[in-house]
Amino acid sequence: MHNHGSPSAAPQGAPPPGLHTFLQGLWRENPVFIQVLGMCPTLAVSNSVVNAFSMGVATLFVLIMSNMAVSLVRHWVPEQIRIATFIVIIATFVTVAEYLLQAVSVEVYQALGAYVPLIVVNCIILGRAEAFASKQPLWPALVDALGTGLGFVVAIFMMGAIREVLGSGTFLGWPVFGEHFEPWVIFVLPGGGFFVLGALMLGVVTINNRTKRGTP
Numbered sequence: 001m002h003n004h005g006s007p008s009a010a011p012q013g014a015p016p017p018g019l020h021t022f023l024q025g026l027w028r029e030n031p032v033f034i035q036v037l038g039m040c041p042t043l044a045v046s047n048s049v050v051n052a053f054s055m056g057v058a059t060l061f062v063l064i065m066s067n068m069a070v071s072l073v074r075h076w077v078p079e080q081i082r083i084a085t086f087i088v089i090i091a092t093f094v095t096v097a098e099y100l101l102q103a104v105s106v107e108v109y110q111a112l113g114a115y116v117p118l119i120v121v122n123c124i125i126l127g128r129a130e131a132f133a134s135k136q137p138l139w140p141a142l143v144d145a146l147g148t149g150l151g152f153v154v155a156i157f158m159m160g161a162i163r164e165v166l167g168s169g170t171f172l173g174w175p176v177f178g179e180h181f182e183p184w185v186i187f188v189l190p191g192g193g194f195f196v197l198g199a200l201m202l203g204v205v206t207i208n209n210r211t212k213r214g215t216p
Contacts, residue, residue, distance in 0.1 A: 025147030032155035052160025056153035070133040071141035
């Protein structure tokens with residue numbers, strides 16, 4: 001599993017993860033902009049704010065619940081079936097997320113399509129379960145899930161907001177620029193998704209590099 005610069009790389013005996021761990025997942029090692037994980041849902045459903053935010057919240061829910069469950073059962077899971085057990089745990093909470101999403105909005109659920117069930121194989125969730133939650137107590141696992149999950153929500157929300165505003169001229173369905181604005185349709189198409197993602201990644205990396213240079 002890709003785990004470049006993640007909080008789980010800390011040596012044993014280090015203080016329990018806290019604000020530092022939370023900020024790592026939220027910004028410094030953002031799963032989308034820095035670790036380049038979860039690209040399929042990020043590009044596929046970020047053509048509107050509602051779709052992007054809904055996918056982000058569903059992924060956050062699954063990540064928090066699965067990290068907590070993996071942490072709680074880590075001492076009872078044999079090494080040979082570790083990954084299979086993690087996938088079953090994740091799949092269980094993905095099913096719960098599906099039903100909750102259907103109960104809240106069938107329209108949004110249908111718009112997200114197959115990408116909700118595919119949360120099961122999202123590298124972000126399985127990666128955090130294997131690299132962090134399976135080695136940590138409940139509280140650090142929860143903090144890690146919150147930071148990484150909110151990092152994904154922020155990333156996909158930014159994608160959705162930019163693409164909807166420029167590609168449709170609306171935000172949450174409400175007109176932004178007035179009736180004379182001609183939407184840049186390219187931004188709601190796949191090509192526009194790649195362009196927005198690349199621009200945001202460049203911005204985040206630039207800010208991180210300047211922050212590092214500014215620290216003693």
